Amino acid sequence: MNVHSGIETRPADHGMDETRLAAIAALLEERYLGPGKLPCADILVARDGALVYRATLGHARADGTPLGRDAIYRIASMSKPITSIAFMQLVEEGKVALDDPVSRVIPEFTNLGVYNGGGGAAPFAPTTPAAPMRMVDLLTHMAGFTYGFQNRTSVDAAYREKLPDGGRTIPGFDHFVSALAQIPLEFAPGSAWNYSVATDVLGIVVSRIAGKSLGEVLQERIFAPLGMTDTGFTLPEASRDRLTDAYAYQPGRAPKLIDPAATSKLTRPAAFEGGGGGLLSTLADYDRFCRMLIGRGTLEGVRIIGPKTLDLMTSNHLPGGTDLTAMSKSLFSEAANAGTGFGLGFAMTIDPARTLNLGSKGEYFWGGMYSTAFFVDPVEKLHMVFMTQLMPSSSYPIRRQLKTLIYSAVTDSYA
Numbered sequence: 001m002n003v004h005s006g007i008e009t010r011p012a013d014h015g016m017d018e019t020r021l022a023a024i025a026a027l028l029e030e031r032y033l034g035p036g037k038l039p040c041a042d043i044l045v046a047r048d049g050a051l052v053y054r055a056t057l058g059h060a061r062a063d064g065t066p067l068g069r070d071a072i073y074r075i076a077s078m079s080k081p082i083t084s085i086a087f088m089q090l091v092e093e094g095k096v097a098l099d100d101p102v103s104r105v106i107p108e109f110t111n112l113g114v115y116n117g118g119g120g121a122a123p124f125a126p127t128t129p130a131a132p133m134r135m136v137d138l139l140t141h142m143a144g145f146t147y148g149f150q151n152r153t154s155v156d157a158a159y160r161e162k163l164p165d166g167g168r169t170i171p172g173f174d175h176f177v178s179a180l181a182q183i184p185l186e187f188a189p190g191s192a193w194n195y196s197v198a199t200d201v202l203g204i205v206v207s208r209i210a211g212k213s214l215g216e217v218l219q220e221r222i223f224a225p226l227g228m229t230d231t232g233f234t235l236p237e238a239s240r241d242r243l244t245d246a247y248a249y250q251p252g253r254a255p256k257l258i259d260p261a262a263t264s265k266l267t268r269p270a271a272f273e274g275g276g277g278g279l280l281s282t283l284a285d286y287d288r289f290c291r292m293l294i295g296r297g298t299l300e301g302v303r304i305i306g307p308k309t310l311d312l313m314t315s316n317h318l319p320g321g322t323d324l325t326a327m328s329k330s331l332f333s334e335a336a337n338a339g340t341g342f343g344l345g346f347a348m349t350i351d352p353a354r355t356l357n358l359g360s361k362g363e364y365f366w367g368g369m370y371s372t373a374f375f376v377d378p379v380e381k382l383h384m385v386f387m388t389q390l391m392p393s394s395s396y397p398i399r400r401q402l403k404t405l406i407y408s409a410v411t412d413s414y415a
Contacts, residue, residue, distance in 0.1 A: 009050040011409070014048050015413070016410060016411060017409045020409035021053040023409075025057060027401060027405060033057055033058045036255070037395075038058065038398075039244075040058030040389065041387070042056045042069070042388070043055050043402065044283055044386075045384050047381055048381050060245065061245045061262070062260065070242055070282055071243075071283070072235065072239060072244065073370070074389065075279050075280065076369045076370050077199075077277050078366060078367065078372055079368075080199040080277070082222060082289065083199050083206065084346070085304065085313075086214075086222060086275075087135070087206050088313060088344065089305060096135060096209055098134065100134065101132040101133065102132070102143070102201070105209060106201070108178060109180070109181060112133065112181065112185055113127055113128055113185065114184055115185065124184050126185075131188070136317070136344070138199065138201055139343075139344040139345055140193070140343070140344065141193050142189065142190050142193050142327075143185070144187050144191075144194070145194070145197050145201065146195075146330070147196055148163065150330055158182075158183045159183065162179040162182060162183060167272065168272050168278055169271055169272065171271050175272075192329045193330075193342060194328070195330045196330075199276035200277070202276075218231075221304075226288045226289060229285065230281060230285050231282070233273045234266065234269050234270055235267045237267045240261065246259035246389045246391070248392075258391075277368070277369070283385055286387075293376045293383070294376060294378065297309070312343075313344040313346060314378075317342060317343050322341075323337060323354070324337035338354045338356070339352065339353065345366075346364040347364065348362060348363060348364040357400055358403060358408065360377045371388045371399075372387050372393075373399045374386070379415050380410060381414060382410070386398075
């Protein structure tokens with residue numbers, strides 16, 4: 001028996017096999033926590049909006065503090081779908097349109113060029129793109145931006161030089177925009193896909209249109225209405241005891257502690273509220289966000305986004321209906337490319353057979369660099385939230401393994 005939001009449920013009542021679900025904790029313990037590959041793991045599986053499985057395992061801190069069910073995590077790129085929802089709320093209100101040029105709100109980008117040589121000691125020689133960058137290009141990661149940590153190109157190197165820490169200590173949105181305006185795009189907007197700072201730029205668009213900080217916008221429009229009481233860009237000092245340590249993968253060795261919770265600077269106000277990766281949250285809070293998505297934009301009578309808007313966001317927007325295998329320029333991606341499309345803030349499964357994993361056509365998902373992840377399956381009315389704190393997310397195939405175990409526990413398919 002599981003308890004979720006005061007409601008007792010049995011997996012069998014929602015077409016799930018309890019014994020098979022129990023294999024999730026066994027896998028986590030035997031393959032990851034026991035050998036010391038992961039410090040902790042917190043997973044929730046729900047169907048029909050009701051909890052069918054929860055496992056909270058391992059230690060929150062290197063001193064052996066057990067992981068609590070209310071632990072706070074760095075969710076990194078799982079911030080992106082939240083920021084995307086906030087932007088689409090503004091679209092619904094007629095304050096912005098998907099085909100608007102980004103320069104309408106960020107005029108500093110009016111003359112952005114496309115990389116055509118240079119870098120390092122040589123000056124850039126950008127060319128003018130055939131078409132302006134549009135808001136939809138930000139949502140789909142087809143704007144031409146990149147991430148410096150990808151270490152592939154001269155443009156990546158310029159990001160590392162001009163935006164060296166890439167995080168919360170960047171001195172504000174105007175500084176970020178000014179730095180980006182000095183670096184050419186990797187490709188013409190709309191012509192390719194590259195995982196990038198595009199959602200951070202989208203967060204700046206949201207903030208400028210609303211006339212408030214991004215944190216205020218998300219609090220007013222999403223967190224407060226959904227009851228996400230522990231989600232934000234800055235950790236309250238009173239909640240520090242619930243923050244988890246963060247680690248980095250080391251081949252052949254134990255993970256390296258990189259941000260001890262006891263001394264973390266996350267309690268200091270974020271100078272840069274990164275809509276692409278700056279949020280902190282809990283498993284329970286992100287579950288409420290997912291339950292809203294399963295509810296077609298509503299949770300407990302509160303409407304966050306319209307169902308048709310959500311349909312548009314979770315449709316594949318890659319040109320010609322292709323997948324990321326054909327479109328991706330990046331070496332780093334949160335998604336396994338084959339059979340995977342990309343919409344407005346989410347990746348989605350467009351061909352389950354090509355993914356070589358269990359799932360449904362139309363399922364949508366994303367993750368964060370600390371190996372956190374979620375998926376929402378509107379066909380099976382199934383969702384998962386997984387939290388841990390190990391970077392990078394490519395260290396282990398844990399997301400695919402968890403997904404396999406979850407879908408193998410489905411006994412009554414809604415398809």
